Amino acid sequence: MDQFSVHGLSSFEEEQANMLQNWLTQGVNATRATLGIYPTPLSLHLYPRKSNQPVPWAFTRRDKKGSVHFYVDPRFGLTKFVNDWTIYHELAHMALPYLGPEYRWLSEGFASYMQYQIMVQSGILKGTLEHRYKSKIQPHLRWFNSDLTAASIATRLMDNKQYPAAYWGSAYFFVLADNKLQKQHQISLPQLINLYQDCCRTQDHNLEEVLASLDGIIEDNLFSQLMNEFKTAPARTLYPEVFGQ
Ligand SMILES: [Zn+2]
Numbered sequence: 001m002d003q004f005s006v007h008g009l010s011s012f013e014e015e016q017a018n019m020l021q022n023w024l025t026q027g028v029n030a031t032r033a034t035l036g037i038y039p040t041p042l043s044l045h046l047y048p049r050k051s052n053q054p055v056p057w058a059f060t061r062r063d064k065k066g067s068v069h070f071y072v073d074p075r076f077g078l079t080k081f082v083n084d085w086t087i088y089h090e091l092a093h094m095a096l097p098y099l100g101p102e103y104r105w106l107s108e109g110f111a112s113y114m115q116y117q118i119m120v121q122s123g124i125l126k127g128t129l130e131h132r133y134k135s136k137i138q139p140h141l142r143w144f145n146s147d148l149t150a151a152s153i154a155t156r157l158m159d160n161k162q163y164p165a166a167y168w169g170s171a172y173f174f175v176l177a178d179n180k181l182q183k184q185h186q187i188s189l190p191q192l193i194n195l196y197q198d199c200c201r202t203q204d205h206n207l208e209e210v211l212a213s214l215d216g217i218i219e220d221n222l223f224s225q226l227m228n229e230f231k232t233a234p235a236r237t238l239y240p241e242v243f244g245q
Contacts, residue, residue: 003028003032003037003038003041003042004024004028004041004042004043004044005041005042005043005044006020006021006024006044006045006046007043007044007045007046008045008046008047009021009046011046011047011048012046012048012074013074016074019074019077019078019081020046020072020074020081022078023078023081023082023087024044024046024087026082026122027082027087027088027091028042028044028091029122030088030118030119030121030122030124031088031091031092031118033118033121033122034114034117034118034121034122034190034194035092035095035114035117035118035190035193035194035197036095036193036194036195036196036197036198037197038094038095038197038201039197039198039201039202040065040066040201040202042066042067042068042091042094043065043066043067043068044067044068044070045067045068045069045070046070046072047069047070047071047072048071048072048073048074049071049072049073050073050075051071051073053073053076053084054072054073054076054080054081054084055070055071055072055073055081055084055086055087056071056073057070057071058070058071058086058087058089058090059090060090060093060094062097062098066094066098068090068091068093068094070086070087070090082124083124085115085116085119088114088115088116088118088119089111089112089114089115090111091118092110092111092114092115092118093107093110093111095110095114095193095196095197095201096110096201096204096210097201097204097205097206097209097210098205099206099207099210100206100207102155103207104158105151105154105155105157105158105166105167105169105170106154106170106173106207108158108163108166108167108170109154109167109168109169109170109171109172109173109174110170110171110174112136112167112168112170112171113133113171113174113175113178113189114174114190114193116129116132116133117129117189117190121190130244133171133175133243134243134244136164136168136171137168137169137171137172137175137243138242138243139164139165139168140164140165140168140169141169141172141239141240141241141242141243143157143165143169144169144172144235144236144238144239145235145236145239145241146234146235146236147234147235147236148234148235149230149231149232149233149234149235150169150172150173150229150230150233150235150238150239151227151230151231153169153235154166154169154170157169169239172238172239173226173230174189176226176238177189177222177223177226180222180226181218181222184220184222185218185220185222187218192214192217192218195217196213196214196217199213199217200213200216200217207227211223211224211227212224
């Protein structure tokens with residue numbers, strides 16, 4: 001059961017440390033239930049930070065093993081922590097290898113898409129997934145109503161620090177991928193990522209390898225084809241003006 005290790009609990013009072021340990025356990029279990037058991041144990045680090053929200057800041061460090069770092073305000077109770085999307089987003093990042101600065105937009109799109117998949121599967125999300133994606137993605141579709149490629153638009157939004165537009169605009173890559181998978185291969189994207197942990201996660205080190213592995217599992221070129229479209233086609237041919245149409 002050393003699926004994850006926790007560091008930094010000694011900075012908190014015992015009762016708070018117990019609550020934080022419970023939160024991390026719940027987060028890891030929820031992520032495992034949706035994306036599978038990661039082949040490398042997670043290294044989770046906690047730091048106290050007074051704030052107006054339970055997890056004001058978090059990030060992943062992508063070195064050899066990888067680790068996730070959370071700044072937390074334990075004055076908020078367990079329920080507030082469990083209902084916060086941050087942990088699901090950060091843990092989702094670890095389902096894929098580090099893709100490099102060039103594909104940060106895709107990495108953030110993936111984690112943003114997956115955070116709600118994890119939350120809905122564990123019963124935390126209020127409302128439907130489709131409504132949630134619509135409300136997050138719709139406001140940013142206008143950036144992609146363009147003859148430029150989706151990859152170049154997402155990269156520029158990221159460079160300009162327009163993070164909600166970059167993250168949620170890029171999450172649309174995974175909306176498209178998940179739809180195609182379900183229609184053409186009777187498998188969902190989370191189910192495919194689950195299989196990916198077992199066969200391929202430890203052997204892949206860049207995006208090309210990830211896309212080849214995912215395509216290998218389904219014996220199709222769905223992912224390399226979609227990425228090719230994101231890099232070469234006008235974004236307006238991939239993105240609708242209204243989400244869901
Ligand atoms: Zn992220």
